[in-house]
Amino acid sequence: MGYILRKVVLFIITLWAAITLVFILPRLMPGSPVDAALGKLASAGVPITNAERAAIEAQLGAPHTNLLAQYGDYWKSIATLRFGTSYSFPTQTVALTIGKALPWTLFIVGTTTILAFIIGTLLGVYAGWRRGKLADSSVTIGATFFGAFPPFWLGLLLLYWLSFKYGWFPIKGGYDPGITPDWSLSFMGNALYHSVLPGLTLAITTLSGWVFGMRNNMINTLGEDYVTFAEANGLRSRTVALLYAARNALLPNVTAFGLALGAVIGGTVLVEGVYSYPGVGNLLYLAVTNHDFPLMQALFLVITLSMLVAIFVVDLLYVRLDPRVRSST
Amino acid sequence: MSIIATSVPPPEAPGASARVPGGPAGAVPGPLRFVGRALRTLWSNGKARTGLIVLGVIILVAIFAPLLAPDSPTATNFTPYLGPSGTNWLGTTGNGQDVFSQLIYGARISLIVGLCAGALATLVAVTFGLISGYRPGLVDEVLSFATNLALVVPGLPLMIVLTAYIQGHSVWTIVLVVAFTSWATGARVIRSQVKTLRAREFVTSAVFSGERMFRVAFREILPNMTSLVAASFFAAATAAVLAEASLEFLGLGNPATVSWGTILYAAQQQNALLTGQWLMVLAPGLAIVLLMVSFTLINFGVDALSNPRLREK
Numbered sequence: 082m083g084y085i086l087r088k089v090v091l092f093i094i095t096l097w098a099a100i101t102l103v104f105i106l107p108r109l110m111p112g113s114p115v116d117a118a119l120g121k122l123a124s125a126g127v128p129i130t131n132a133e134r135a136a137i138e139a140q141l142g143a144p145h146t147n148l149l150a151q152y153g154d155y156w157k158s159i160a161t162l163r164f165g166t167s168y169s170f171p172t173q174t175v176a177l178t179i180g181k182a183l184p185w186t187l188f189i190v191g192t193t194t195i196l197a198f199i200i201g202t203l204l205g206v207y208a209g210w211r212r213g214k215l216a217d218s219s220v221t222i223g224a225t226f227f228g229a230f231p232p233f234w235l236g237l238l239l240l241y242w243l244s245f246k247y248g249w250f251p252i253k254g255g256y257d258p259g260i261t262p263d264w265s266l267s268f269m270g271n272a273l274y275h276s277v278l279p280g281l282t283l284a285i286t287t288l289s290g291w292v293f294g295m296r297n298n299m300i301n302t303l304g305e306d307y308v309t310f311a312e313a314n315g316l317r318s319r320t321v322a323l324l325y326a327a328r329n330a331l332l333p334n335v336t337a338f339g340l341a342l343g344a345v346i347g348g349t350v351l352v353e354g355v356y357s358y359p360g361v362g363n364l365l366y367l368a369v370t371n372h373d374f375p376l377m378q379a380l381f382l383v384i385t386l387s388m389l390v391a392i393f394v395v396d397l398l399y400v401r402l403d404p405r406v407r408s409s410t
Numbered sequence: 411m412s413i414i415a416t417s418v419p420p421p422e423a424p425g426a427s428a429r430v431p432g433g434p435a436g437a438v439p440g441p442l443r444f445v446g447r448a449l450r451t452l453w454s455n456g457k458a459r460t461g462l463i464v465l466g467v468i469i470l471v472a473i474f475a476p477l478l479a480p481d482s483p484t485a486t487n488f489t490p491y492l493g494p495s496g497t498n499w500l501g502t503t504g505n506g507q508d509v510f511s512q513l514i515y516g517a518r519i520s521l522i523v524g525l526c527a528g529a530l531a532t533l534v535a536v537t538f539g540l541i542s543g544y545r546p547g548l549v550d551e552v553l554s555f556a557t558n559l560a561l562v563v564p565g566l567p568l569m570i571v572l573t574a575y576i577q578g579h580s581v582w583t584i585v586l587v588v589a590f591t592s593w594a595t596g597a598r599v600i601r602s603q604v605k606t607l608r609a610r611e612f613v614t615s616a617v618f619s620g621e622r623m624f625r626v627a628f629r630e631i632l633p634n635m636t637s638l639v640a641a642s643f644f645a646a647a648t649a650a651v652l653a654e655a656s657l658e659f660l661g662l663g664n665p666a667t668v669s670w671g672t673i674l675y676a677a678q679q680q681n682a683l684l685t686g687q688w689l690m691v692l693a694p695g696l697a698i699v700l701l702m703v704s705f706t707l708i709n710f711g712v713d714a715l716s717n718p719r720l721r722e723k
Binding site: 091094095098099102106107221222225226228229230231232233234235237238240241245297339340342343346347348350351354365366369370372374377378380381384385388389392 | 457555558559561562563564565566567568570571572574575595648652655656659660661662674678683684688691692695698699702703706707710713
């Protein structure tokens with residue numbers, strides 16, 4: 082119980098710190114993001130009401146008021162999901178814009194993380210088991226190269242060859258432009274088809290972390306006495322590798338989920354922009370290219386919160402996986 | 411890119427042998443001798459040797475760029491949007507610049523950003539890790555919390571937001587932003603290593619002989635973690651090269667500087683792929699991959715130094 086309580090407390094403090102960081106950042110920066118935001122809104126033809134100005138100032142900072150009062154307003158605006166209006170999408174609130182994009186990104190990040198974890202871990206087990214052999218070197222060298230691929234670069238190349246040149250996959254978007262999103266099977270199929278290339282790009286570029294982590298864990302575990310004992314008992318080497326070593330080597334790899342998620346999220350931002358995939362990453366790309374500070378600010382907050390929640394869930398799951406964590410206080 | 415030796419038992423660090431207390435001062439100064447020995451040990455590892463050679467070639471290209479490049483990287487001498495030809499091996503940009511010359515000059519920026527941001531991030535990581543590991547209690551709690559916070563805040567989005575708010579987009583902005591966002595992994599690894607070293611006899615004896623805290627931390631403990639610090643450096647440098655290219659690709663770099671990231675940005679802006687200029691995308695990306703791979707390969711050698719189980723037979 083002590084472990085879970087400590088994790089909950091840590092989660093709450095981290096949450097507070099992350100939200101406060103987002104409050105501090107625009108206020109430290111030179112220039113006035115608020116004026117820039119209001120100016121852009123005005124030039125986009127959006128009428129600026131007092132409520133609008135207040136919402137944007139709560140997010141980005143009002144120059145002449147008390148910082149503490151600003152901090153209170155900031156929390157109020159977050160609790161009520163009022164992030165102001167972005168000039169990239171002036172007809173809807175920022176919260177709605179992000180809300181529409183979030184499921185796409187959650188889907189693609191979720192599937193690719195699981196996919197990369199399974200494939201990467203298996204490759205790592207294989208490389209660790211056959212260490213020093215040709216299989217080990219080819220897996221290690223291959224993972225080194227794939228891990229160094231900039232996600233947007235691989236995305237561009239796959240897009241060029243597989244979509245543009247051969248037409249196997251759609252050029253852009255999350256679904257065909259003619260159809261409307263619903264829960265029908267045909268739409269889901271269409272969306273899945275559109276997500277193959279972005280997902281593949283992300284999975285390939287984030288695979289290497291799992292491979293290296295698992296390979297090193299395997300090598301360390303294979304040196305343990307109980308593995309030698311199992312071998313001495315005459316068990317087949319595949320049985321020893323998979324049932325004795327891999328199971329125990331897997332555990333430390335699970336803790337790397339948080340860091341791996343950071344890499345996938347970073348990759349999503351770049352890859353969604355390349356494929357015009359209708360997710361949060363593409364929104365951030367648009368926000369950055371349009372200097373859309375309210376949208377950018379809110380997106381960063383949402384991305385950080387999602388990551389915190391995901392790490393928190395992994396921490397809780399870890400209790401179920403490793404009994405030693407449960408007993409230690 | 412993770413630091414590969416995260417969960418290894420305390421190593422019999424080879425750095426220890428370099429710290430010969432009261433050893434006779436030879437003709438060669440100590441630090442140089444140490445660097446020479448470290449390089450020799452790395453050279454004996456096949457992967458690290460390949461990495462050192464690739465890195466060496468890239469450094470030479472960066473230094474001798476004016477001799478190697480057929481044209482100026484910024485001069486708009488040619489017809490825009492040319493495909494690959496005998497004079498312009500990789501074609502020309504929309505402004506009529508030679509892409510191949512840009513590729514050669516671009517090595518300079520990527521190297522500077524990678525090495526500087528890597529060094530800066532490592533400096534922060536070492537300072538935080540050493541102090542945090544050596545001072546349990548409140549100091550450790552505060553520093554560890556800062557480290558954990560920096561670990562869970564998604565790196566690239568933070569870099570994007572920071573760079574977007576800072577108006578002037580010079581290369582040094584990117585160096586600072588990347589260093590600021592990528593020190594945490596190293597700090598955590600170094601902290602746990604310091605915690606184990608702290609319990610060793612040689613540290614205890616140094617404390618009992620009346621050494622001050624900073625001297626113990628930086629003169630007794632730090633030299634025993636050379637390989638770990640080197641691993642942090644190369645991991646941070648790898649991440650920095652990727653981060654720089656990503657930020658520049660998103661248009662957050664200075665378009666006037668010529669780097670591999672800005673070539674990719676220009677290629678995307680002029681739809682190079684749709685006009686068939688795919689070499690303009692392929693080449694700078696490959697250069698980035700090669701530089702990152704060279705760092706990672708060197709790190710394999712460094713990891714093998716610190717973890718005998720990973721050593722090649």
